Amino acid sequence: MQVPATFEYERADSVTHALELLERYGPEARVVAGGHSLIPMMKLRLAQPEALIDINGLAAELGRITVEGGELAIGALVRHAELLESTTATDPFPIFRDAERVIADPIVRNRGTVGGSLCQGDPSEDLSAVFAALHATAVIQGQGGTRTVPVRQFHEGPYETAVGPGQLLIQLRVPVTLGTGSAYEKVERRVGDWPVAAAGAVLTVEDGVITRAGIGLTAVGAAHFCAPEAEEHLTGRPPGAEAFAEAGRIAAEHCAPSADQRGPADYKRHLAAELTRRALATAAGRI
Template identity: 40%
Template sequence: MIPAAFDYARPSSVDEAVRTLADAGDEAKVLAGGQSLLPLLRMRLAFPELVVDVGRIPALRGVREDGDALVIGALTTHHDVLHDPLVRRYAGLLAAATATVADPAVRHRGTLGGSLAHADPAGDLPAVALALDAGMVAAGPGGRRTIPARDFFADYLRTALRPDELLVEVRVPKADGWGFHYEKFQRVAQAWAIVGVAALVRRDDGHIAEARIGLTNMGSTPLRATATEAALRGADPDGTEIARAAERAADGTSPPTDLSGSAEYRGHLARVLTRRAVRAAAGPT
């Protein structure tokens, strides 16, 4: 299909982009890599009066260290995130999940910030951001603010970003020494996850000291499996206690029912995939 008519702006700086968004009010959409927005435009599921193309702002790309955190520019592509040595060392879970996003063509165009700002609960990276306790840095007319991942995803395809704000950076606390694994189930290769599980595990003296588990496609936003996280504290990673804790992975979730599966089926998948992901993240016993 052909998109509805819209105006187009291509700012060359963050400040110019913010001014453009502020002037447009609620009628603008931000174009980054285009892998999420363009299909919505073509199917006429989005009708912006203005598309603000931020793809030519170099300050929004790249990965750097800032103390105990990695700072990843919002326009950094999935390909660059996946192959960045800092991400691989300090945020291996993000690299592992990014490797499962769509296909190489999409990974070369799609961006980390675009994926997070799109806020599709079936997307792989929002749940990973939750598990990593990432912070989203938004620039607006009043300056910059950091929004914790737990507060960023407001509802289906909605975030805490204001209409005049632009996601500019993602701050990821370094998870050096944590085991990690991303497990997802999909009908066919390159399809959206029916359910996905992002697991981080820190061991101490042979036991699980702490676990963080993000769930993909188990509600209108990405979720943390908090009941399972609590049950894993102090658990022996031999498998029995992990399996028992994983039975609570779907507690407090509201998974959708659609052509890919029922809510009950997704609950079953969440328990199975959580058990697998946590076992893999905990490492050998």
């Protein structure tokens, strides 16, 4: 049986308390939310934090989904299952429903959190592509105050994020715009598995022309989980099959997939193009 190395355990009762505990225990302390990524890593000794700061008691501060000032605000402690069931989130952005239905299984979704998913920074993580497609903003808090970071700058590399030592991811914010449609397409080897490849699309159309496009990609080596060149191709064009196929081609061209147990690189590149095309078509149909 694999067991983690010994560690101190503290349960935070507020965000302020969690930040104090992080400062007290220093850079070797780690936050634990759902624990679905961190605990397996600790059991394998890939992570050996000296202290775990449990933030599961902070639902009042970090577990809400609201609309504030024209933005959808999703707390970092919102569970996957809560996001899946939240019509506040899924009515304006069905991309959340598409993605959450195929993230892991109900056991993981009942416990795993939005913040934990993003902070884990796994290159195959689904919500990173979703929030990249949505041009979302991450709110990070430390002892010195809060700052916002575009989600497209949040991931600094595999398993590396903009959340520094002593800081917490607090919230994700998504601008709510009229005339927007969204969708997510994923290929997985079996139900509940990580993606072989997946693509999210968000389109805003005004007067028959795409005024804003968002494309998110995961598991295919897309820099910062997005496809800006394909978005640029779409902006200013009317939505349509030809434009979507070309955007998929451009998105795939800028990916750098790696061959692994989930498939060869050329298959993943093919999926990047095809899933982008399908997500765009579904998003346009939902406007």
